[in-house]
Amino acid sequence: MTMRLTAFVSGRVQEVGYRARVIDMAIALGLKGMVVNMKDGRVKIIAEGEDEKLKWFESAIDIKNALIHVSSIEKNYSSASGEFDQFGKLVAKGETDTRLDTAAVYLKELLFAVNNMNDNLGGKMGQMLGKQDELLDEVRNMNDRLGGKVDQMLDKQDDLIIEVKDVNRKMDRVLETDIVELKSDMAEVKSALRAKGII
Known part of the structure; x- marks a missing residue:
């Protein structure tokens, strides 16, 4: 009915x-x-x-x-x-236009805030880069004093990063397989719902 x-x-x-x-x-x-x-x-x-x-x-x-x-x-x-x-x-009438206008106002405010943040950080960024250079010099000196141990640690860190990336790739493959299975299951559910006239 x-x-x-x-x-x-x-x-x-x-x-x-x-x-x-x-x-x-x-x-x-x-x-x-x-x-x-x-x-x-x-x-x-x-x-x-x-x-x-x-x-x-x-x-x-x-x-x-x-x-x-x-x-x-x-x-x-x-x-x-x-x-x-x-x-x-x-x-x-004007409903979508009003939302776009509101979004444009928010975007302008966001751009203004980002520009102000860049201006406020301008001098501090230079100071931070100077400190970073000093820190790198200290690390190099420490590495020389320790007979290359820092370089060895960095090499091990690189190996670890490669292993983590490999694990991530394997996890991505597993997730892809699971997603394909879920899509297949959803297709079966939809088919059953259609057969019963629900959708």
């Missing part, structure tokens, strides 16, 4: 990618409808589709992660109107 779910979602749900996640889930479930930010800070969702898929969708839109935090969902079920051809996002 085709139904309509109208949901008003409260919490940290605007400007955190919530609508994009809702769209992805709705499309995966074959639902039609729309999602839009409201002026009061909530997000309105209208989704139409099979009753069982709407129940899955209802639980899926209750997202809580590092960026998104749904605190409550007011929901209402009614008969589907069939007015939607697909699932999409309604965007208020």
Whole structure:
């Protein structure tokens, strides 16, 4: 039976990618409808589709992660109107432009702070480089006094670095294999869900 779910979602749900996640889930479930930010800070969702898929969708839109935090969902079920051809996002006029303008302001502030930091560190960087040269001279003198022991330590350090890189390469291969297996398992799960008509 085709139904309509109208949901008003409260919490940290605007400007955190919530609508994009809702769209992805709705499309995966074959639902039609729309999602839009409201002026009061909530997000309105209208989704139409099979009753069982709407129940899955209802639980899926209750997202809580590092960026998104749904605190409550007011929901209402009614008969589907069939007015939607697909699932999409309604965007208020200037909405994207406003976010880009805000990002540009933050970027300018960041550039200003970095430039100030470079100016403030200007003299100190020269002092640090001078100290580094002094330290290198001391290490060379110590190496001469110790009969080349520092050079031997550095050679052993290089060998250790090579071993660590080799271990990292081996770990990367193991992780790649695990990822391939996980993708294969996910494909099987999706296939099973499709077979049952869930997605």
